[in-house]
Amino acid sequence: SVRIGVLALQGDVREHVAALAACGAEAVPVRRESELDAVDGLVIPGGESTAMSRLLGVFELYDPLVKRLRDGLPAYGSCAGMIMLASKILDTRPDARHLDALDVTVRRNAFGRQVESFETDLSFAGITDRPGERPVRAVFIRAPWVEETGPGVQVLATVDRGPAAGRVVAVRQGNVLATSFHPEVTGDVRVHEFFVDMVATA
Numbered sequence: 001s002v003r004i005g006v007l008a009l010q011g012d013v014r015e016h017v018a019a020l021a022a023c024g025a026e027a028v029p030v031r032r033e034s035e036l037d038a039v040d041g042l043v044i045p046g047g048e049s050t051a052m053s054r055l056l057g058v059f060e061l062y063d064p065l066v067k068r069l070r071d072g073l074p075a076y077g078s079c080a081g082m083i084m085l086a087s088k089i090l091d092t093r094p095d096a097r098h099l100d101a102l103d104v105t106v107r108r109n110a111f112g113r114q115v116e117s118f119e120t121d122l123s124f125a126g127i128t129d130r131p132g133e134r135p136v137r138a139v140f141i142r143a144p145w146v147e148e149t150g151p152g153v154q155v156l157a158t159v160d161r162g163p164a165a166g167r168v169v170a171v172r173q174g175n176v177l178a179t180s181f182h183p184e185v186t187g188d189v190r191v192h193e194f195f196v197d198m199v200a201t202a
């Protein structure tokens with residue numbers, strides 16, 4: 001089975017470990033470089049991206065992680081994790097560092113006050129387009145959205161109703177997957193399964 005790390009500096013680490021384990025992966029928290037070296041893929045959880053950015057420096061993980069991502073480490077970022085993986089962030093703090101592994105521009109806290117936290121059903125390419133699959137329930141918690149995508153980036157899901165209709169909320173570029181929303185809180189592990197398959201076939 002594949003060994004997948006969950007970056008465990010901050011955020012909802014346990015939920016991702018449980019979801020990955022439910023998919024049959026070996027799931028381990030990652031706080032140090034030696035732990036990062038030992039995984040085949042990495043989940044960057046939701047939380048708070050400017051805090052996570054600072055902690056990557058404190059734990060001396062920023063440079064090793066950038067290097068592993070450049071070498072093709074499969075990665076999945078949810079919410080703050082999407083922000084961390086992106087190449088350009090709108091509305092963040094000027095000193096916040098990110099990992100530049102996904103050629104997208106994301107807007108932090110994009111959904112604004114009215115819809116700061118909301119849920120909706122989504123079609124998700126590669127999951128809900130298989131026969132008999134129900135929609136993916138997406139939970140957004142002060143979530144970012146993707147404002148621009150580079151040429152190698154595949155859009156996997158957009159919001160299809162409400163004030164945010166049309167907004168891009170799931171993308172993939174090669175070995176890197178990102179969602180604005182939190183699949184780890186719904187008990188539906190299909191997005192994690194999708195990532196485990198990415199890691200297994202990378």
Ligand code: GLN
Binds near residue numbers: 049080083
């Ligand atoms: N708003 C948070 C940030 O900017 C992300 C929220 C989340 O991960 N649920 O990092």
